[in-house]
Amino acid sequence: MLNNRITGSEVLLRWHHPEFGNIPPDEFIYIAGKSGFICDLGEWVLEQALKSCRHWIDLGFKTMSVSVNVSSIQFKRGQFDLIVKSLINHYGLEVKNLILEITESLLLDVQQDLEKCVAAIRKLGIRLAIDDFGPVIQT
Numbered sequence: 001m002l003n004n005r006i007t008g009s010e011v012l013l014r015w016h017h018p019e020f021g022n023i024p025p026d027e028f029i030y031i032a033g034k035s036g037f038i039c040d041l042g043e044w045v046l047e048q049a050l051k052s053c054r055h056w057i058d059l060g061f062k063t064m065s066v067s068v069n070v071s072s073i074q075f076k077r078g079q080f081d082l083i084v085k086s087l088i089n090h091y092g093l094e095v096k097n098l099i100l101e102i103t104e105s106l107l108l109d110v111q112q113d114l115e116k117c118v119a120a121i122r123k124l125g126i127r128l129a130i131d132d133f134g135p136v137i138q139t
Contacts, residue, residue, distance in 0.1 A: 005061075005063065006061055006064070007061075007063045007064065007065065008064065008065040008066065008067065008099075009052075009053075009056075009064070009065075009066050009067070010066070010067040010068075010101075011045060011048075011049045011066060011067065011068045011069065012025075013025060013029075013045055015028050029071075033071060033073060038071045038073050038074065039071070039073060039074050039077050042070060042071050042073075042074045043074075043083060045068060046068050046070075046083070046084070046087060047087055049066040049068045049098075050066065050087050050088065050090075050091045050093060050097070050098065051091060052066065053065070053066045053091070053093060053097050053098075054091040054092065054093060057093075057097070064097065065096060065097045065098065065099055066097065066098060066099070067099040067100075067101050067129060068098065068099070068100060068101065069101045069102075069103075069131060070100045070101065070102055072102070072103070072114070075102075075114050075117045075118065076114055076117075078117065080117050080120075080121070081117060081120035081121050081123075081124060084098070084100070084121065084124065084126065085124055095124055095125040095126045095127075096125075096127075098126055098127070099126075099127045099128070099129050100121065100126060100127070100128050100129070101128075101129045101130070101131035102118075102128055102129070102130060102131065103130070103131055
């Protein structure tokens with residue numbers, strides 16, 4: 001909070017299975033990554049986050065931003081920057097309304113395609129944060 005105003009939120013994805021109950025993110029995110037579903041899931045999460053952000057801004061939270069965790073697979077797939085830009089434009093938001101959280105392990109992956117995608121995201125003006133499941137460090 002800044003001056004007693006809500007200025008941001010972080011997306012936390014949870015799965016409640018009707019038969020198996022609550023499935024922790026470390027299990028279903030791992031499965032989504034191994035099955036190839038992580039990109040579709042990640043894009044859906046990003047869209048829902050930006051849609052919610054638009055709603056909150058429309059309610060009067062003018063400085064609202066959302067932080068969304070991103071899988072390295074989404075970066076490696078390519079054109080992630082175009083997906084992000086398209087969704088921001090679709091919901092009439094500004095780049096300041098979005099923070100993408102990446103894990104430390106993504107930074108250790110020096111594949112050229114990954115570097116290009118991260119550079120493209122930064123060129124759009126979108127903030128990146130390192131999420132090590134502890135304090136978030138923004139760049």
